[in-house]
Amino acid sequence: MHNKMKILVASLLAFGAFAATSAQADVLISSGSATAGSTSAFGPTTGTSYVSDGRYVNDAAGNSASAYAWGNDHGTYRADSSGQGTFDSTAVFHRTLQVINGNAAATQYSLNFFIYYGYLSIENWAGVSGSGATGYDLSIKRNGSTSLFGSSAHLDSSGNLTVNNALNGAQLYSSGSGYSYNWNGTYVTLDLGVLGAGESMNIDFDLVTTASGSYAVQGYSCGYYGEYGGEVPSVMSDAYGDYGGTCYQTGQVTGALGDPADLSSTLPPGGVNFVVSSTPLNQVPAPGSLSLLGVGLGAMALARRRRR
Numbered sequence: 001m002h003n004k005m006k007i008l009v010a011s012l013l014a015f016g017a018f019a020a021t022s023a024q025a026d027v028l029i030s031s032g033s034a035t036a037g038s039t040s041a042f043g044p045t046t047g048t049s050y051v052s053d054g055r056y057v058n059d060a061a062g063n064s065a066s067a068y069a070w071g072n073d074h075g076t077y078r079a080d081s082s083g084q085g086t087f088d089s090t091a092v093f094h095r096t097l098q099v100i101n102g103n104a105a106a107t108q109y110s111l112n113f114f115i116y117y118g119y120l121s122i123e124n125w126a127g128v129s130g131s132g133a134t135g136y137d138l139s140i141k142r143n144g145s146t147s148l149f150g151s152s153a154h155l156d157s158s159g160n161l162t163v164n165n166a167l168n169g170a171q172l173y174s175s176g177s178g179y180s181y182n183w184n185g186t187y188v189t190l191d192l193g194v195l196g197a198g199e200s201m202n203i204d205f206d207l208v209t210t211a212s213g214s215y216a217v218q219g220y221s222c223g224y225y226g227e228y229g230g231e232v233p234s235v236m237s238d239a240y241g242d243y244g245g246t247c248y249q250t251g252q253v254t255g256a257l258g259d260p261a262d263l264s265s266t267l268p269p270g271g272v273n274f275v276v277s278s279t280p281l282n283q284v285p286a287p288g289s290l291s292l293l294g295v296g297l298g299a300m301a302l303a304r305r306r307r308r
Helices: 002-016 287-307
Strands: 023-035 039-047 050-058 064-072 077-084 086-100 107-115 118-123 132-142 146-156 161-164 171-174 178-183 186-195 200-214 218-221 246-249 252-258 275-280
Touching: 023 050, 023 077, 039 050, 064 086, 107 132, 107 200, 118 132, 118 146, 132 186, 132 252, 146 178, 146 186, 186 200, 200 252
Parallel strands: 077 200
Antiparallel strands: 023 039, 023 064, 023 086, 050 064, 064 077, 077 086, 077 252, 086 200, 107 186, 107 275, 118 178, 118 252, 132 146, 132 200, 146 161, 171 178, 218 246
């Protein structure tokens, strides 16, 4: 009986070895633009494992803007937009993951991923005239049209907040000189549906952050060596690290979501990243595996005859 079990187990292991896994292919894109007196755009750039790009612009009147986006095939990503004064900034990270059913049977798929911490912030410490706004939009779609997941938040300098599908721990705060909206990391599992044998689908992951402002900029004489903006935050100085010169103060706006470390090997907390898992349905043995199973059963029958 012991030998029979060994043969059966070996046969079943050989049978299981024929279950094919799903093939996957990645397309990663980082893009965006920053405008403050002049416009500087970047992207799209594509790569199979890691992309990163960004822009910073400023002008002589004290306005500045930056946009930055990066991501990798481990599942980490970030889009970050910010600026001061009168500006406009947009950062985009896009990922298309192709999933191919290499199994011999229809297969159920699911997607596990992690939405990073982030924040929206609008501050006007100097009390200058003007306004600002910032936000993020995150969407996941199947084959470019079927929405699987969406989350967004948009904040203006009056404290008005519009949210769709708030993330874990999301809260709006008032600092007296502005507002911020922060959230915690959020784990998500999505049902991607069923693919027949040999069928494929594309999963599109899009993250966009925006920040804009139309604040007045006040210039004043920098007061001492190494001062950057005097007693209130400023956007730039023509005398950083020197005596005198002109410093500026104005409103500041930032919208950011994602891993700030910018390390291509970084995994999300707990190691949960952008992973597709599969479960074959009504699995039918391939001809080769049936032959192996037959060999195993035949060996069992032969062993039984020898005992008799």
